[in-house]
Amino acid sequence: MNSLERILRATRLEPVDRTPLVPQLFGHAAITAGLSLRDYLHDGEALAHAQVLERERYRTDAVFAFLDFGVEAEALGAPLSFRADRYPDVVGCVLRAEDDPSRLRLPDPAAAGRMPVCLQALRAMRRRLGDDALVAGAVAGPMTTSAQLYGIENALYLAIDDPPRLAAALDFATRLAIAYGLAQLDAGAHAVIVFEPAASPAVVPPAFFREFVAPRLARVLGGLRDGGAAFTWLNIAGPTAGILDAYARIGADVATFDYYLSAAEACHLLPQTCLAGNLRSLDFLDAAPGVVEHQARELVVAFEGRSGFLLSSGCEIPPEAAAESIAAMAAALSVE
Amino acid sequence: MDGPYSSGPSTGAAFQPLVDALLVGDHKRAAAVAQHLVEQGCSRERIVTEGLEHAMGLLDEKCTVESFNLLEIMLVGRAVSAVVRVLYPGGYAPTEGRATFVIATLEGDVHDLGKNIVRMVLAGKGFRVVDLGRDCPVGDLVSAAQHEGAAAVLVSGLISPVVSQVRKLRPALRACGLAHVPVVAGGAALKQLRPEALDVDYVAENAFDGAHYLERHVLGTPGS
Numbered sequence A: 001m002n003s004l005e006r007i008l009r010a011t012r013l014e015p016v017d018r019t020p021l022v023p024q025l026f027g028h029a030a031i032t033a034g035l036s037l038r039d040y041l042h043d044g045e046a047l048a049h050a051q052v053l054e055r056e057r058y059r060t061d062a063v064f065a066f067l068d069f070g071v072e073a074e075a076l077g078a079p080l081s082f083r084a085d086r087y088p089d090v091v092g093c094v095l096r097a098e099d100d101p102s103r104l105r106l107p108d109p110a111a112a113g114r115m116p117v118c119l120q121a122l123r124a125m126r127r128r129l130g131d132d133a134l135v136a137g138a139v140a141g142p143m144t145t146s147a148q149l150y151g152i153e154n155a156l157y158l159a160i161d162d163p164p165r166l167a168a169a170l171d172f173a174t175r176l177a178i179a180y181g182l183a184q185l186d187a188g189a190h191a192v193i194v195f196e197p198a199a200s201p202a203v204v205p206p207a208f209f210r211e212f213v214a215p216r217l218a219r220v221l222g223g224l225r226d227g228g229a230a231f232t233w234l235n236i237a238g239p240t241a242g243i244l245d246a247y248a249r250i251g252a253d254v255a256t257f258d259y260y261l262s263a264a265e266a267c268h269l270l271p272q273t274c275l276a277g278n279l280r281s282l283d284f285l286d287a288a289p290g291v292v293e294h295q296a297r298e299l300v301v302a303f304e305g306r307s308g309f310l311l312s313s314g315c316e317i318p319p320e321a322a323a324e325s326i327a328a329m330a331a332a333l334s335v336e
Numbered sequence B: 001m002d003g004p005y006s007s008g009p010s011t012g013a014a015f016q017p018l019v020d021a022l023l024v025g026d027h028k029r030a031a032a033v034a035q036h037l038v039e040q041g042c043s044r045e046r047i048v049t050e051g052l053e054h055a056m057g058l059l060d061e062k063c064t065v066e067s068f069n070l071l072e073i074m075l076v077g078r079a080v081s082a083v084v085r086v087l088y089p090g091g092y093a094p095t096e097g098r099a100t101f102v103i104a105t106l107e108g109d110v111h112d113l114g115k116n117i118v119r120m121v122l123a124g125k126g127f128r129v130v131d132l133g134r135d136c137p138v139g140d141l142v143s144a145a146q147h148e149g150a151a152a153v154l155v156s157g158l159i160s161p162v163v164s165q166v167r168k169l170r171p172a173l174r175a176c177g178l179a180h181v182p183v184v185a186g187g188a189a190l191k192q193l194r195p196e197a198l199d200v201d202y203v204a205e206n207a208f209d210g211a212h213y214l215e216r217h218v219l220g221t222p223g224s
Helices: A003-011 A028-032 A044-058 A071-075 A115-129 A142-150 A152-161 A163-187 A206-226 A246-250 A263-269 A289-302 A323-331 B012-023 B027-039 B044-062 B070-087 B113-124 B138-148 B162-175 B207-218
Strands: A062-064 A080-083 A086-090 A134-140 A191-195 A233-235 A254-257 A274-279 A309-313 B100-105 B128-131 B152-156 B183-186
Touching (some): A044 A062, A044 A115, A071 A115, A071 A134, A071 A163, A115 A134, A163 A191, A206 A246, A289 A323, B012 B044, B070 B113, B113 B152, B113 B207, B152 B162, B152 B207, B162 B183
Parallel strands (some): A134 A191
């Protein structure tokens, strides 16, 4: 059973030879490869090389063409500020609060901003790995992109002041996520993870999520599935207990859950969905490797007999995380 | 001059429409109700204590760890600001004698929504809050703490690169003779770490938790 087969079986809740190891290692791969984050985020070949190196080092089952949450806004004209060792910041909004999003046109993923970097990385990773390991793409969900286009405060106020305008922005961002995701599938991604941090219950109430976000996420996941994705994956960090049960109805085959929920709670809310989580991401900076290994082992034990589990973190493992802690997570699987 | 016993509504019930408007985040209605109260002769202090502070207290009770979300807090914050503009067109004067806090999002992090929420909560409780904005160098924050006579220094962080900046704060305060000034951290990244790992006095789960800590442990008052 190779890495991709292992993950695919887990997404279908079928037995696997060992728990798939799918930590959210994105920018950390740049550090491993000796690259600056800025270079990593501008060169698809370099990103692919670093991801493959990262997988070899920690024996993970997946590689990721995740860049940052500025990609979609940048492709629509937003200025970004780059620094050598950090993810970029969106420093100017594409839309003012009073702007109608209907003036926006979908960008061409083959040419707009750094979208081609992602596509180049996917092609390179697929060329290197074939179907041995999961090659995953990434798009921002509708709320996250809308927050980047308007600025998060303006986007949130629109929910109350002008719901039709926010709905129009969300609909545009939905079409954008589908178009960008389909381009990633065409470039070689087996699946495309939908990241939607701005729809976390830490940001918006569950009722807002169900009314504004969930229907659009369903369209994104459906569009990716229709476009050939091997499975769908929804990734929202934070205290998601109030929304997790909706993921199955939205159409997520894999659901990330963060450290706020226990494995038992997540299994109760999503009994028929593959779960990915939920190690505390900043423990990889701070906790002793032995602690990380112990927590990872407890998670594996918690899912014994269920299948449908990917050992991961609830959020991205920081680029500056300690190599020993990541290795400790991997070591937890060696005793299975 | 206004005073707590000046004329105007005599019972807390008169402030209920204002509290209701604040809690649903209706900033236009809240401002209109506040204007009506002023025209009735109600003192600004009563509107603050029985309207704004009462609403903030109710919001505090509602915002448990599980139900705290930025949208609802922001809407209430905007409504509070609208009322403050009605009451103090020339600018809001903090309650006399209340402590000053300095707050910032440190260098490497430009996400300041959480910081703004904390500022709003503390200002709503009558404290003076000096906001140094986002991407703030540690040295600037320490200088402000010194200059303002801060009762505590508050830092918010959404992303992990800010952790190393937070760890520089205590030594920098100590170097300026401010070892006694407590440091409180919060935000999605920082709250995953223990106080000793960040070298701070307290890591707050959310804005209200941080405010409680400041009231109880820094200022020695019962808090809300």
